[in-house]
Amino acid sequence: MKNQEIADLFSRVADILDFKGENSFRVNAYRRGALILSDLAEDVEALVEEGRLTEIPGIGEGMARNIEEYLGTGRMSKYEEVRKGVPEELIALLGVQGMGPKTLALAHRELGIKSLNDLRMIMDSGELASLPGMGEKKVANLKKGLEHFLASKERISLGVAYPLVLEIIEALQKKVKVQKVCPAGSLRRMRETVGDIDILATGRNGASIISAFASLPMVTQVLAAGETKGSCIVEGGTQVDLRVVEPGSYGAALQYFTGSKAHNVKLREMARANGLKVSEYGVFRGEKKLAGKAEAEVYKALGLPLIPPELREDRGEVEMAVEWKLPSLVENKDILGDLHVHTKWSDGHHSVEEMARAAKERGYKYLGIAEHTPTAAYAGGISEAELKKEWREIAEVQKRLKGIRILRSAEVDIRADGSLDYSDEILKELDFGVASIHSGFKKRATERILKAMQNPYVDAIGHPTGRLISRREGYEVDLEAVFKTAAATDTALEINAYYDRLDLNDVHVKRAKEAGVKITINTDAHHIDQLWMMELGVGTARRGWLAKGDVLNCLPPERLRKKSRKKV
């Protein structure tokens, strides 16, 4: 699938045009095109073949031509044309805070800078400050920006940011009286990675809230601390922004700072067409404020139901909301069990009983113990004989532990030839069978997964693409083929909720649902402290538009068992 390659090219075209001072709306059109392509679940090549490319809003004749050319020849003349005479390293400097296209173009034109090193030198020599419109302070800011640019890490995983923001909010509330406080930004939308952390609050004295924030123990550097906005770097190098607003604008501000930008632009365009104006202070008709206090009010004033944060990506949610046809999304409380956790029997840290008790504390009705199998020797995979011993232990624990059912599950390896690691005789004794690929990622992954799904005792495929966020690309797998066979064989696909996986991802989940595939959300927990990650999986499911009825482990135990035996 070449979607992302083309999205990256469009994104670069946008940056270069911006640098060149091209009409900003044209620049924006390419930015939007890039976003659309990287969000697109379908293969862009299939769309071209079916001649449906320009049916996508935001992709017109021009970009369609560029896409077709790239797919045909592997080159895009539009990109080749705009990049002439523009060093790649120069454009990368747009990533420096405070360095926009105008300033960069000025420095390039007047002082001939071409690289990061050039920029450093002219900043130190004082030449940059002497340019028209520049000055000492601007250069000082750019220096800070450059420092951060060099030191800043990649986006951080949601699974790291999420506990961190809860910790910060708790610490803040202990220190100062805050009326309302809530995470905003991509974290509230449960994106799999976040760049920085946004928090919104209301309270009597904004300045005192900001100063309390700036003096929290985890803060290592204060970038700004004013009346309404504070910005700090915390341990680990992540930037955290706190904004304090009037209670009357809390809803509008929360809506605004939650984003996404594309979602907000879409809303504002729509509002404008209806003679309304939306800002972070409220919804207005002329001078008259119609809403602002609560988020639901803001959407209502626009004639819409409250759109859940996880859907706010401009992936069709506004259009569906206009028709009041948004799905009722699955919630954390709907999850009745986890079907894929490990214990000491393979590479987990706790006993069956400890895991089961922890699961019961979360309010689960069942827990599926799913150890690795012999092929996954590095992970302590267990033989059929050992598995039978574990079953005896499960039976014993079950005798003294009431209120939760411990299910015999397994994470069976899909071998290089697509066969499974346990015999059917063992597999058919399972309550719930998960099959996963753990080795030979490049070896015909699609074929192997399709073959595994034909086995009547495989109820779900674990982490279907094998990707690790920011560490490893997934297998080369044809997901459309997997979805088709999954639907036909009534095999569920997993959202592996372990923070580093989130696999399937949001976009895949939405496609899977459209293809009629059922989903299970499992943590793959190896430790009782990892069971909470279910919330990350539920967030991913919600971002994939799933309702309770789409998720297998929202079923009560009796119906789950019936469901999982249906294949036989």
Add this chain to the structure above:
DNA sequence: GCCGTTTTCGGCCCGACTGTTTTCAGTCG
């Protein structure tokens, strides 16, 4: 470059902040 229950041409989201300016351009979210 894209798009059309105002439009095939002329628009395209909104506001704050900052610093360099004597009225505003650039950047950011």
